[in-house]
Amino acid sequence: MMTFDELNIAEPILKAVREKGYERPTPIQEQAIPVVLHGKDIFGIARTGTGKTAAFAIPILQELLTNPSPEGERIQADAPRPGRQERRGRSHGKREYRPIRALILTPTRELALQISDCFTDYAKYTRLRHTAIFGGVKQGPQTDRLHQGVDILVATPGRLLDLIAQGEVKLGDLTHFVLDEADRMLDMGFIADIRRLLPVLPARRQTLFFSATMPSDIVALSRSMLRDPVRVEVTPVSSTVDTIDQRVYLVEKPEKKGLLVSVLKKETDKSILVFSRTKHGVDNIARILKKAGILSGAIHGDKSQGQRQRALGDFKSGKVKVMVATDIAARGIDIDGLNIVINYDMPDVAETYVHRIGRTGRAGHEGTALTFCSREEHPRVKDIQKLTGKKLETVAYTA
Ligand code: AMP
Secondary structure, three states: OOOHHHHOOOHHHHHHHHHOOOOOOOHHHHHHHHHHHOOOOEEEEOOOOOOHHHHHHHHHHHHHHHOOOHHHHHHHHOOOOOOHHHHHOHHHOOOOOOOOOEEEEOOOHHHHHHHHHHHHHHOOOOOOOEEEEOOOOOOHHHHHHHHHOOOEEEEOHHHHHHHHHOOOOOOOOOOEEEEOOHHHHHHOOOHHHHHHHHHHOOOOOEEEEEEOOOOHHHHHHHHHHOOOOEEEEOOOOOOOOOOEEEEEEEOOHHHHHHHHHHHHHHOOOOOEEEEOOOHHHHHHHHHHHHHOOOOEEEEOOOOOHHHHHHHHHHHHHOOOOEEEEOHHHHOOOOOOOOOEEEEOOOOOOHHHHHHHHOOOOHHHOOEEEEEEEOOOOOHHHHHHHHHHOOOOEEEEOOO
8 A cells, every 4th residue: 555655745734744654655645646746637436525625735745845936936046136135025024926826726715725624734844825715705814815925725716706806816827727516516516616716817828627427518618728648546435335234214204304313312422413404404403402401503605604603513522413405515524433323304415315324434444324304205215226336225213
C-alpha cells in the first residue's frame, strides 16, 4: 500500500496531513493525487466519505506551492526596476496582489465550509490563503476577505456569479478548477449557473470533475469542460458499504413516530442521523422528538445559515446526539463517528438510499441503517435490492 511520502508532496503539507492523523492515502487519493500533479484533467466518480476532498485539495496546494503566482513571478522579474517593489512588495506593508488560482465549486454552503475547513487544515504550514463564499449571509465579510487576497476560493454558484458580476471576483489567473458533487449540482438546478461560469474561466486550466453518480446529463456536462481526462473511480454508488448493518422495519405510517422514539430512547449514547424527504417532515419529526423529551437538532433548506451551523456544530461535537435532516441539507454532514442512520421515510430513488446510509460505517467503523417502510413504500425495497445487489433484511414492527 502506498504512503503519503511516496506521492511527492512537500513537507509543509505532509506535516499537516500527519497531524490530521491520516496514515495512508485513501484509494481515491492514491489514484487522483498523481494525476493532478501531472497536470491532467480528472473525471472522478466518488462520493463524500471516500476522502475526495483531500484527493483534490492536497495536490492543488502542492501545485500552488511549487508554482509561484503570476504576480509573484512578475515581482521577481521586475525586481531590479526601482520603485516597483515599493509599490507592490510584500515587505512594504502594501496590499499584495494575489490572484485566485484555484476555484472549487460546490453545491451547498455546508460543503463549501467543510471544504474550506479542509484547506485550513492542510494549508496551515503554507502561506497559501483561501476562503469560502456562499449565499444566505451578508457578502461584506466575504468581500473583505477577498480584498485581502486569496489563492484558493471555495464557492457555491449563486454567490460566486454575483461577486463576479460585481467585479469582486476575478478568475483570469485561474489554473485549477474543481467541480464538486456535479450530480447534486444538477439536482439543485445549478446547470445554468455552471454554463454561465464556464466562459469566465481561462481556457487553459486544469479541471477536476467529481460526481457520485454519472447519469447521461452529467457525462455530457463533463465532456463540455474536460480535456482528455483521466477517469478515477472508487466505490460506485451501487456498492453499499459492507460494514453497515441494514434493517428495514415494516411499519405502518402512524406507528413510525412510536418506533422512532423507542429506538432513540434505547440508543442514547449513539450519534444518529434521521432522514426525511421533505422540510415539512423534518419539522414534524423534530416536534415529535421534542414532545418525547429527546434533544435533537434539525437542518433543512429553510433554516438560516446560523441555525444550520449551530445545529451542525452541536451534532459534530456530540452535544446533541440526534440530527434530523433532508437529503440536500445532509449533503454537508460529514461525521466520522456517525453510528446510526434512520430513514424515517423511504427515499424516492434507490441511489438516495445508498447515499443516506453511506453517512455511517465510514473509515472501517461499524454502522447501522434502519429504514421505516410503510406498505405504500414497500415496492421501493426491491429497487434498492436491485441497485445494491444485496437482500435487505425486513422486520415487522407493531407497537
Ligand atoms: P471526504 O470524502 O473528503 O468528505 O472525506 C471523508 C473523511 O475522511 C473526512 O473526515 C476526512 O478527514 C477523512 N480522510 C480523508 N483522507 C483521509 C486519509 N487519507 N486517512 C484517513 N482519513 C481521511
